[in-house]
Structure formats: structure tokens, C-alpha cells
Amino acid sequence: MSTDGSKTSPCETTTTTERELPWTSADLPDLSGRTVVVTGASSGLGLETSRALARAGAHVVLAVRDVERGELVAGDINGSTEIRALDVADLASIRAFAERWRGPLDVLINNAGIMAVPEARTVDGFELQIGTNHLGPFLLTNLLLPSITDRVVTVSSQAHYRARLDLDDLNWRSRNYHAMRAYSDSKLANLLFTLELQAQLTEAGSAVRAITAHPGVARTNLAKRAGRPWPALDRYLGWLYNDAEHGALPIEYAATEDVPGGSYVGPNGLGHVRGYPEIHQPAKSARDSETARRLWELSARLTGTRERIRVGPESRSEMKAA
Numbered sequence: 665m666s667t668d669g670s671k672t673s674p675c676e677t678t679t680t681t682e683r684e685l686p687w688t689s690a691d692l693p694d695l696s697g698r699t700v701v702v703t704g705a706s707s708g709l710g711l712e713t714s715r716a717l718a719r720a721g722a723h724v725v726l727a728v729r730d731v732e733r734g735e736l737v738a739g740d741i742n743g744s745t746e747i748r749a750l751d752v753a754d755l756a757s758i759r760a761f762a763e764r765w766r767g768p769l770d771v772l773i774n775n776a777g778i779m780a781v782p783e784a785r786t787v788d789g790f791e792l793q794i795g796t797n798h799l800g801p802f803l804l805t806n807l808l809l810p811s812i813t814d815r816v817v818t819v820s821s822q823a824h825y826r827a828r829l830d831l832d833d834l835n836w837r838s839r840n841y842h843a844m845r846a847y848s849d850s851k852l853a854n855l856l857f858t859l860e861l862q863a864q865l866t867e868a869g870s871a872v873r874a875i876t877a878h879p880g881v882a883r884t885n886l887a888k889r890a891g892r893p894w895p896a897l898d899r900y901l902g903w904l905y906n907d908a909e910h911g912a913l914p915i916e917y918a919a920t921e922d923v924p925g926g927s928y929v930g931p932n933g934l935g936h937v938r939g940y941p942e943i944h945q946p947a948k949s950a951r952d953s954e955t956a957r958r959l960w961e962l963s964a965r966l967t968g969t970r971e972r973i974r975v976g977p978e979s980r981s982e983m984k985a986a
Contacts, residue, residue, distance in 0.1 A: 686932070686939075686940030686941075687913065687917055687921075687940055687941050688913065688940065689716040689719075689720075689909075689912075689913065689916055692716060692717070692719075692720040692916060692920055693720065693920055694720065694721050695717060695720040695721040695722035695920065696721035696722075697721075698721070698722045698723070698770040698771070698814075699722065699723045699724075699725065699767075699768065699769055699770050699771075700717050700722045700723070700724050700725065700769075700770060700771040700772075700773060700919065701724075701725045701727055701769060701771070701772050701773065701808070702714045702717070702724060702725070702726060702727065702773045702775055703727045703728075703750060703752055703773065703774055703775050703776035703801070703804070704727075704728065704752075704775045704776025704777065705724070705726035705727060705728055705734065705737075705775070706726065706728040706729075706730060706733045706734045706737050707733075707737070708908050708911075709775055709819065709879055709908055709911055709912045709915060710726075710773075710775040710776065711737055711908070712908045712909050712911070712912035713773060713775065713912045713915045713916055713919070714726055714741060714745065715740075715741050715742075716912065716916050717743075717916065717919065717920075718741050718742065718743025718744060718745055719741075719742050719743050720743075720920075721743065721744075722743070722744070722770075723744040723745070723746070724741070724743065724744065724745050724746075725745070725746050725747075725748055726738055726745060726746070726747050726748070727748050727749075727750035727761065727776075728747060728748075728749070728750065729749070729750070729751045731747055731748075731749050734747040735747050748761060748764070749761070750776075750804075752774075752776045752796055752800030752801060752804060753786045753787070753792065753795055753796040753800055754786065754787050754788070754800075755787075755788050755799075755800070755803060755967060755968070756787075758800055758803050758804045758807065759803075759807065761804070762804065762807035762808055765808060765811055767811070768811055768812075768813050769808060769811045769812050769813065770812070770813050770814045770815075771812075771814050771815055771816075771817065771919050771920075772804070772805060772808055772812055772815075772816045772817070773817045773818075773819070773915060773919055774801035774804065774805065774816065774817065774818040774819060774854075775819045775915065776796070776800075776801075777796060777797045777819065777850075778792065778793055778796050778797065778847075779793075779847050780793075780843040780844045780846075780847045781793065781843060782843060783836070783841040783843070783846075786800075789835070790835050790966070791834070791835040791836040791841075791846060793843075793846045793847050793849075793850045794834055794835060794836075794846065794849060794850045794853065795835075796850075797847075797850035797851065797853070797854065798850050798853035798854060798857065798963070799963055799966060799967055801818060801854070801857070802857055802963045802964075802967060802969075803967040803968075803969055805818075805857075805861070806964075806967075806969045806970065806973065806974075807969070809872070809973055809974060809975055810974050810975060810976060812872055812975075813872070814872065814873070815872060815873040815874065815875055815918075815919065815925075816858075816861065816872070816873070816874045816875070817875050817876070817877055817915060817918045817919045818854045818857065818858050818874070818875075818876050818877075819854070819876070819877055819878065819879070819915060820851045820852075820854040820855050820858075820876045820877070820878045820928070820946075821847075821848075821851040821854075821878050821879075822878055822880070822881075822930070822937075823844070823847060823848040823851050824848060824851040824852040824854070824855055824946065824947060824949070824950055825848075825947045826844075826845070826848040827845070827848040827849045827851065827852035827947075827949065828845060828848075828849065829849045829852050829853065829856075829949070829955070829959070830849075831955070831958055831959060831962055834849075834962060834966075852947075852949060852950055853959060853963075854876060855876050855928065855946050855950035856950060856952070856955055856956040856959045856960075857956070857959065857960065857963070858874045858875065858876045858926065859926060859950065859951065859953060859956040860953070860956040860957055860959070860960040861874040861960075861973070862874040862925045862926040863953065863956070864972060864973045865925065865973065865975065866925070868973065868975055870975045870976070872925075872975060873923075873924070873925035873926075874925055874926065875918045875919075875923060875925065875926070875927050875928075875929065876918070876927070876928050876929070876946070877914040877915045877917070877918040877919075877928075877929040877930065877941075878914060878928070878929075878930045879911030879912065879914060879915070879930070879931070880911060880914075880930060880931035880933070880937045880938045880939065881937045881938065910931075910938065910939075910940075911931075913931075913940060913941050914929040914930050914931060914941045915929075916941075917929055917941035918941075921941075923943060924943075927943045928943065928944060928945065928946045928950075929941055929942070929943055929944075930942070930944060932944075
């Protein structure tokens with residue numbers, strides 16, 4: 665809210681330090697007329713983000729693997745929604761989603777993901793976590809980018825601090841698999857992807873912004889579906905964490921407030937585990953522009969897309985050729 669009690673526009677904001685009260689979903693601007701895609705929107709952070717943005721007036725497209733479940737949860741959302749099938753672990757599903765898209769898209773929120781799961785492969789042969797958390801969103805963003813008018817928000821994690829990203833073995837074919845390390849690598853990849861995406865957007869003279877957000881540590885189904893010891897930690901230490909509603913606040917803030925491209929938004933509490941949205945700095949490894957460029961080139965080869973972005977309405981007709 666502004667000081668006179670009116671809602672701000674999507675391009676107006678006050679910083680956390682200038683506010684007497686922390687930013688919450690009650691401070692969302694009027695989003696009437698705006699369209700947002702949220703991946704993984706049938707539960708957890710994606711559902712809470714969708715709920716808040718729809719309540720603020722946005723038309724929210726819930727992009728989900730399970731359409732029936734998506735329709736069920738959408739029935740409890742107050743606002744304009746639609747359900748579309750999307751599996752970010754399947755390149756064919758991503759291409760089908762993008763090919764069906766028509767018209768402008770204000771905000772893409774790359775939220776869908778998995779955490780610390782046992783070793784497995786996607787249908788395209790990628791290590792499951794790098795495939796789901798990075799390569800899928802990478803392709804989706806590139807294909808939809810000609811239609812995006814405002815910003816791309818990609819959900820990362822503080823786990824990126826523990827990453828040891830190996831671009832010579834991105835898909836864990838020669839290394840001994842370590843579930844949490846693979847997850848951390850994928851979350852570092854999210855930040856490096858955003859770094860390079862923003863660099864290319866700036867070079868292209870585009871006003872579209874690329875932003876990352878993280879929920880701190882949030883109590884969602886992500887931990888419950890992870891391998892040991894995460895379900896136990898969630899059960900006994902969950903009281904320390906953000907709930908899903910509060911964990912979604914940095915995503916909502918990144919999607920609507922006037923934050924600079926390349927920003928990293930997360931909770932403002934101790935260790936950024938919980939709290940309210942603020943911009944802070946990711947690890948040094950996430951600010952390495954050379955590694956970001958190399959990861960982009962590798963991701964483009966693996967997903968069969970371009971090594972340079974295409975933006976603006978004139979590029980929409982080229983989406984199918986990517």
C-alpha cells in the first residue's frame with residue numbers, strides 16, 4: 665500500500681527498509697488485466713502464489729501435470745484462473761504448452777520443482793532434478809519469451825550455496841549420485857540461468873526482467889516427497905520454517921514489485937530461513953557470468969533451443985522453430 669492507503673501499480677514499490685510494516689500479499693497492486701503463468705501450481709508455493717495473484721485481479725494460468733487436481737484446487741481460488749497441462753520434466757510437454765500459447769503473457773513464474781529425490785532420469789534422459797528444476801524451465805522460458813511483456817521469475821533456494829555444479833557432468837553420468845548435491849546444483853543453475861537471461865535481455869534492449877526468488881525454508885510437500893532425512897526434519901523442525909503462504913511472499917513480491925532485473929528476493933529473517941520479502945545477494949558462484957554463459961550454451965544444446973534469446977511480438981511466429 666502507498667502512504668495514502670491506495671494500492672501501488674506493478675511498477676511502483678517501497679523497499680522493505682522504508683516500510684513500517686513488512687510486505688505481505690495484502691500489499692499486492694491491482695493486477696487486473698494481467699496474465700500470469702505459474703508452473704507447479706496445484707500445491708505448495710505455486711498454489712499460494714496463484715491464490716494471491718488471482719485475488720489481486722490477475723488471470724492466473726495454473727500449469728500443472730495433473731489437470732484433474734489443478735481443476736480441483738482452482739475451484740477454491742477466488743479470481744480468474746484456467747488450467748493447462750504441463751510437465752516440466754518432459755520436453756515434448758513443454759513444447760506442446762508453448763505451441764498452444766496465444767497472446768501476450770505478463771509474467772512467467774517458474775515454480776515447479778522437486779527436491780533431493782533418489783536418482784532417476786526424465787523421459788529425455790536428463791538427471792531428474794536438473795531436468796525438472798533447470799532444463800525444463802530453461803526451455804519453457806525460451807519458447808514463451810517472445811510473448812512475455814514484463815518478467816520471468818524463477819524459484820531458487822538457499823541450497824545453491826552448497827552446489828558444486830559440474831558442467832562436464834551436468835546429468836550425473838560419471839559421478840556418484842548425491843541427491844542433495846544434485847538439488848543444490850539445480851538451484852544454482854536457476855540463478856545462473858537468470859543471470860545470463862538478464863544479460864541477454866539487457867543486450868537486446870528489452871524491458872523484460874529476469875528475477876529469482878526463494879522461500880527460505882518452507883513447509884510444503886516438497887520436503888515430504890524428498891528422500892531421507894527431509895521428511896523427518898520437516899516433521900520435527902517444521903515449526904522453525906515459513907508456512908507455504910509466507911514462503912510464497914518472495915515469489916509474489918518478485919512477480920509484482922519494481923525490483924531490478926537480476927535481483928534475488930527472499931525472506932528477511934535470520935539466515936533468510938523465514939520472514940518477509942527483501943532483496944539480498946546470492947552466493948559468489950551464482951554471480952559468475954562466465955559459468956552462466958557456459959551453462960546457457962550447454963542447456964541450449966541439451967534442449968534443442970537457441971543460444972541467444974528472441975524477444976518481442978515479432979519473434980512470436982518463430983516459437984515453433986526453436
